[in-house]
Amino acid sequence: MEPDDYFDDEDFEILKRRIKDDRDRRIFQQVFDSKTLDAIQSLAQKGLFEIVEHVLSTGKEAHVFIATDAGGKKRAVKIFMMETTLFGKMNQYIVGDRRFENLRKDKRNLVIAWTKKEYKNLMIANEARLPVPMPLGFRENVLVMEFIGEGEHAAPRLKDIVPSRAELSEYKEQIIDFMARLYLAGLVHADLSEYNILVKEGKLYVIDFGQALLLTHPKAKEFFERDVKNLANYFTRAGLETEYSELYAAVKAKKDALDKKKKAKK
Numbered sequence: 001m002e003p004d005d006y007f008d009d010e011d012f013e014i015l016k017r018r019i020k021d022d023r024d025r026r027i028f029q030q031v032f033d034s035k036t037l038d039a040i041q042s043l044a045q046k047g048l049f050e051i052v053e054h055v056l057s058t059g060k061e062a063h064v065f066i067a068t069d070a071g072g073k074k075r076a077v078k079i080f081m082m083e084t085t086l087f088g089k090m091n092q093y094i095v096g097d098r099r100f101e102n103l104r105k106d107k108r109n110l111v112i113a114w115t116k117k118e119y120k121n122l123m124i125a126n127e128a129r130l131p132v133p134m135p136l137g138f139r140e141n142v143l144v145m146e147f148i149g150e151g152e153h154a155a156p157r158l159k160d161i162v163p164s165r166a167e168l169s170e171y172k173e174q175i176i177d178f179m180a181r182l183y184l185a186g187l188v189h190a191d192l193s194e195y196n197i198l199v200k201e202g203k204l205y206v207i208d209f210g211q212a213l214l215l216t217h218p219k220a221k222e223f224f225e226r227d228v229k230n231l232a233n234y235f236t237r238a239g240l241e242t243e244y245s246e247l248y249a250a251v252k253a254k255k256d257a258l259d260k261k262k263k264a265k266k
Contacts, residue, residue, distance in 0.1 A: 036079060039140035048137050048144045049075045056154050061210075066147060066154070074147035076133065076154075078118075080111050080210075082141060090114055093190065093211040096218045111141050114210050119143055121187060121209040128185035130178060131205045148198050148205045155205065158234070159194035167202070168240040174204045175231055176247070180254035183224070184262075188213045190223035193230040 044050065049067035056064045056076065067075040090110055094100050099120065103113050115138050122135040122145070134146040149155045163171060175197075182189060189212050196208040213220045228248045235242035 033082065036082070036141055039142040040077075040079075042139050043077075043137055043142060043144055046137060049077065052077060053152070066149075066152065067144070074149070074152075075136065076145045076147045078143045078145065080115055080141040080143075082108060082111055090210075092219070093117075093213060093217075097214060098216060099214070115141050115143050117212075118208075118210040121212040124185055124187055125182060125206075125209065128181055130181055130185070131174075131203060132209065133205070133207060148200060148207070150200075155198040155200040157195060158197040158199055158204065161199055163238065165239060168235060168238055170202070171199075171204055172235055172240060172242065172247075176250045176254050178204070178206060179227065179231075179251045180258055183215070183251075183255050184258055186215050188215065188217075188220045188224040189227055190220075192227035194234045 050070045052065045052067045056066050062078050062080045065077045067077045100113050119135045119138045125132040136144045191211050198205040229244050232242045232244045232247045
């Protein structure tokens, strides 16, 4: 960190006010800088949340916290790492995206762009009424979203549950519908797998949209095909034999049917 990124007395007071648990405050001090704390404070002052309750998940690219607003509603606060984020990996999803053509490619600007990109991608998916978290706001490297879960616990990831064959068939239909509708909305998720799909009351919710691409991106087709392959492999491993070609054709057929229906209404 740069010298002016360290915490001063005022920062420590904000930490105490905005982050409930002492252990989580220590984690925050270890991995985030004062500019991130400023972003937290700014988003809190806008009313997006009141206090950060505890850590939900940690990773190389981001930490996710559960927060509560003044009315007691839960929020997810995703904070992208400035120091350990895989910048080379990020770059392949940023370069070629017309929304970020004039971006300066230094660390901080790349992470801030990634945060903005996830927000924008989630907005597109929400406008298409897809099952994804509602984005509520962002600043710098901090993104505030709808919380998908019950009480203090996030909904489990698809990879962490053992669905029955009937449930797998239902989930497969949901995935086909999701991929088709997302494509018609102009996006490819580009990292879709059982690791970033949540399950709540039999419904699938897709998360992690930072790497999602516009269809105009030069690698959109490549990453779409990879998404299909990832999910075909998952269903096969989980006990529902699924060929790549079968799943690809099902998504295409669903997309074409939805597109035809939409055009007929005009």
